[in-house]
Amino acid sequence: MNELDQLPIPLLQWYHENARVLPWRSDPTPYHVWVSEIMLQQTRVAAVLGYYARFMEALPAVADLAAVEEDKLMKLWQGLGYYNRARNLQKAARQIVEEHGGVFPDTYEAIRALAGVGDYTAGAVASIAFGLPEPAVDGNVLRVVSRLTGDGGDITRPDVKKRMGAALREVIPLDAPGDFNQALMDLGAMVCLPNGEPLCPRCPARGFCAALREGRTAELPVKAAKKARRVEERTVFLIFYQKKVALRRRPAKGLLAGLWEYPNELSPAPCPVEAAGLSDGPAGKHIFTHIEWRMASRMVEAASDRLPGGWVWADRDALEREYAVPNAFQAFQAAVEARLGPTETGG
Numbered sequence: 001m002n003e004l005d006q007l008p009i010p011l012l013q014w015y016h017e018n019a020r021v022l023p024w025r026s027d028p029t030p031y032h033v034w035v036s037e038i039m040l041q042q043t044r045v046a047a048v049l050g051y052y053a054r055f056m057e058a059l060p061a062v063a064d065l066a067a068v069e070e071d072k073l074m075k076l077w078q079g080l081g082y083y084n085r086a087r088n089l090q091k092a093a094r095q096i097v098e099e100h101g102g103v104f105p106d107t108y109e110a111i112r113a114l115a116g117v118g119d120y121t122a123g124a125v126a127s128i129a130f131g132l133p134e135p136a137v138d139g140n141v142l143r144v145v146s147r148l149t150g151d152g153g154d155i156t157r158p159d160v161k162k163r164m165g166a167a168l169r170e171v172i173p174l175d176a177p178g179d180f181n182q183a184l185m186d187l188g189a190m191v192c193l194p195n196g197e198p199l200c201p202r203c204p205a206r207g208f209c210a211a212l213r214e215g216r217t218a219e220l221p222v223k224a225a226k227k228a229r230r231v232e233e234r235t236v237f238l239i240f241y242q243k244k245v246a247l248r249r250r251p252a253k254g255l256l257a258g259l260w261e262y263p264n265e266l267s268p269a270p271c272p273v274e275a276a277g278l279s280d281g282p283a284g285k286h287i288f289t290h291i292e293w294r295m296a297s298r299m300v301e302a303a304s305d306r307l308p309g310g311w312v313w314a315d316r317d318a319l320e321r322e323y324a325v326p327n328a329f330q331a332f333q334a335a336v337e338a339r340l341g342p343t344e345t346g347g
Contacts, residue, residue, distance in 0.1 A: 011187065012173070015179060070090070077324070084116075111125050120136050128182065146222070147216075156224045239300040262332060284332060286329075295331070319340070
C-alpha cells in the first residue's frame with residue numbers, strides 16, 4: 001500500500017481548505033464527538049444537525065444522558081432510526097458514571113469497552129477528542145483506501161477492514177490523528193463518492209491513486225451483494241375517538257423495540273376495536289435493513305374509548321411532545337394530524 005505513504009500531507013492540506021463546518025468539530029469534547037458519531041451511523045450529516053443541536057440542548061453532559069427517562073430519550077431520537085443506538089448511548093453513559101466517575105475514558109481500550117462502541121467509533125473519539133493515533137475506519141474510509149491502493153478485497157469482510165485499518169495506522173500523523181481521520185471521512189463524503197462518478201479532479205490523491213491510474217474507480221470498492229429483504233404486507237389501523245388517536249407500545253425486544261406505533265398487523269387483519277366507521281387510508285412503505293413493510297391503512301372511528309390493555313389515546317399535543325412514533329409510519333402522519341386538528345397552542 002505504497003500509495004498510503006504519500007497521502008497524509010496532501011490530504012491534510014486539502015482538509016484545512018475544504019473541511020466541513022460541523023458543530024461537534026468546533027468543540028470536540030469526547031461527549032460531543034461520541035454522540036455525533038453514534039448519530040452519524042447509517043444517517044447523513046445533513047439529517048443529523050438538527051437532532052444533534054436538540055440533543056445537546058436537552059442533555060448537555062454525560063450525567064444528563066445517564067439520568068434521562070427512556071421515553072424522553074426516544075422522543076429526542078425520533079426520526080433518526082436504529083433506536084438501539086440511543087439505548088446503547090444511555091447504557092454507555094451509565095457505564096461512564098458508574099465505572100469512570102462520570103469522566104469520559106481517555107484510552108482506546110476503555111472507549112471501545114463502552115456499550116454500542118465499535119472499532120470505528122472508538123478510533124474516532126480517541127483520535128479527535130484525545131489525539132491518539134488510532135484509525136477510524138468506516139465505509140467512506142474503506143472506499144477511499146480501496147480506490148487509492150487498488151485493493152480488490154471485499155470491504156464487508158472483517159479481515160479486509162482489519163488489514164486496511166492496520167495500513168492506516170502505519171501512516172496516521174502522530175501530531176494530527178483527528179484531522180487525518182476527519183479528512184478521510186470528508187474526502188469520502190465530498191469527493192470519493194459512493195454512487196456515481198467520484199470527483200477525481202478535486203482529489204488531493206489524484207496523482208497517486210491506483211484506481212484512477214488503472215481506470216478502476218467504478219469497480220472499487222468491492223462489496224458482497226446484500227441478501228434480498230423479506231417483504232411483509234401489513235395493515236395499519238389509524239383509530240380515532242374524538243380528537244385522539246390510539247397508540248400501542250411495541251415489545252421491549254426486537255424491531256423498533258419499546259417505541260409507540262399505530263396498531264398494525266400482518267395483512268389481512270380484523271379491526272382490533274369496535275368501530276363506528278371504517279374507511280381506507282393512505283398507503284406507505286418502509287425499508288429496514290432486512291425487512292420491507294408494505295402498508296395499507298384503515299381509518300377507524302372508534303365506537304367508544306375502550307382500548308386493549310397497554311394502549312393509549314394521544315391528542316395532537318401528546319403525539320408531538322411525548323410519544324416517539326418511528327419514521328416507519330411517516331406516510332400516515334399527515335392523515336393523523338389532519339384528523340386530530342391543531343395543538344392546543346395552535347401549532
